[in-house]
Every structure is written in C-alpha cells, then in structure tokens.
Amino acid sequence: MKVLVVPSSVNDAGVGDDQFLISYIINDTIAIDAGCLGFFRPALGQTPVRHVFISHTHIDHVASLPIFLENCYDGNPDCVTLHASKTVVDGLQKDMFNGRIWPDFIGMSSPSTPFMKVNLIESGESIEIDGVKITVISVDHLIPTVGYIIEDGTSTVIIPSDTGPTEEIWRIARHKQNVKGVFLEAAFPNSMSFLAKLSKHLTPAGFEIELEKMPRGTRFIAIHIKSRWRDEVIGELNALDHPHLEIGEFGKTYEF
Ligand SMILES: [Zn+2]
Ligand SMILES: [Zn+2]
Structure with a gap:
C-alpha cells in the first residue's frame, strides 16, 4: 500500500517543513481528508483521486475541498465520490457549499453532470x-x-x-x-x-x-x-x- 502525505507548505526550495493542512493519498486514487489535496500538483494531476474520505469538518481537513472538486469537474457522471458522515456532509453544505463561501456543489450535482457523489458512512x-x-x-x-x-x-x-x-x-x-x-x-x-x-x-x-x-x-x-x-x-x-x-x-x- 502506498500512502502519500500531501505537503501543505512551501519554502524557497520546494516542500516546506510545516504541515498546515492535512491530506493523504492512498494508492493514487483514494484521499483521506482534503486540507491540501486541491492545492497539490497541477489541476489535472489531482484527477486520479476518485474517492475522498472526510474525517471531520475542521478547516485544516477540508480547506481545499472546493478547489479539488472544481479541478476534477469534467461534467462526467463518473465523478468523484465524497465519503463522509451525515454530520460532516450537513456541515459542509451549510458552512462551505452554501452559495456564499462557494457554490452548492452538493445541491447542484445532477445525475448527468455531478460535481460529486455523496456516500454517507x-x-x-x-x-x-x-x-x-x-x-x-x-x-x-x-x-x-x-x-x-x-x-x-x-x-x-x-x-x-x-x-x-x-x-x-x-x-x-x-x-x-x-x-x-x-x-x-x-x-x-x-x-x-x-x-x-x-x-x-x-x-x-x-x-x-x-x-x-x-x-x-x-x-x-x-x-x-x-x-x-x-x-x-x-x-x-x-x-x-x-x-x-x-x-x-x-x-x-x-x-x-
Ligand atoms: Zn480537528
Ligand atoms: Zn486537524
């Protein structure tokens, strides 16, 4: 099993020594948390990740989720799946995908052109x-x-x-x-x-x-x-x- 600890700070030489935000990528396709997932690599380099598990709604674990979903959006029904508890999904929709901080990617996800699928865990x-x-x-x-x-x-x-x-x-x-x-x-x-x-x-x-x-x-x-x-x-x-x-x-x- 491969586990990449996604970097979240930079210095003049590249990856910094601090961990401001939290994300892991398992075997290239599964992410645990999205603190820095959407700030890592060029946009197309993020698209191999097809599943994102969110542990909780603290900002260091979800900060880049809107950007990641935007980067992965291609209008294809075979989109990213978000795996999270009902409490987390409700919190994300109320406080992040609320039409003010960011568009409601959850409510806007139609079956034909979804931003994400939601799997309640x-x-x-x-x-x-x-x-x-x-x-x-x-x-x-x-x-x-x-x-x-x-x-x-x-x-x-x-x-x-x-x-x-x-x-x-x-x-x-x-x-x-x-x-x-x-x-x-x-x-x-x-x-x-x-x-x-x-x-x-x-x-x-x-x-x-x-x-x-x-x-x-x-x-x-x-x-x-x-x-x-x-x-x-x-x-x-x-x-x-x-x-x-x-x-x-x-x-x-x-x-x-
Ligand atoms: Zn926390
Ligand atoms: Zn934390």
Missing part, C-alpha cells in the same frame, strides 16, 4: 474500493470525527485523524493482521497540555500513552504537529527514545 462500517478496505471508527475529538483502518490484504495502516485519548480504534486495530504503520497526531507540546485537553488533541506525553495501546513493535509516525510549536514537539517526541516512533515527512510516499 457511519462508524463501524467498511467500504471496499480498488482492492482496499477502509473501516470507519469514531474517535474522540472536539467535534464528531472518524478515523480509518485501511487494509489491502497485505498491509494494514491506521489513520486515526484528530483525536485526544481514544479506545475504540485501538481495540479493533489490535486484532488486525500486518499493521505496518499508524499516522498519529501530536498537535501540541507537553507544556500546552491544557489546550490539548480542551481541543481534544494529543501532546507527546499523550502520544506515548496511545502508542502503548497497540502491540509492541508497531510503527508510529507522528503527524499533525502544530507548526508554531513544531521544534518543541519534535524534541519531546525524540526524548521518548522510542525505537518504533518516527516523525512524519511531507511529500513522501510511504510504502507498506
């Missing part, structure tokens, strides 16, 4: 696409949010999305075979644990507690580090001196 459900099975599990964030267990028969990858301390996704993931990688957030430094608790994110200390909920030896990749405190968070993660913990890289395609 619920926690506990599994969807199979292009040989990949994606299981949706609710996690514990400030607003309703789901994480994903992604399996291709050879490898299993876990993307819990934004979450504070959580249980259900680990309970299910512990029984999966061949868990090759977990992309787990480490948003705030330990000194800001009050804010992590309030916003239901993780600090490095919280990251370590979650990490221990999976079998020893599971590879954890730290992502979603708030740019303002990036050096501090990375220092604290490195200080854990955990042999299976690494810092996520942007623009990199992980192969599992």
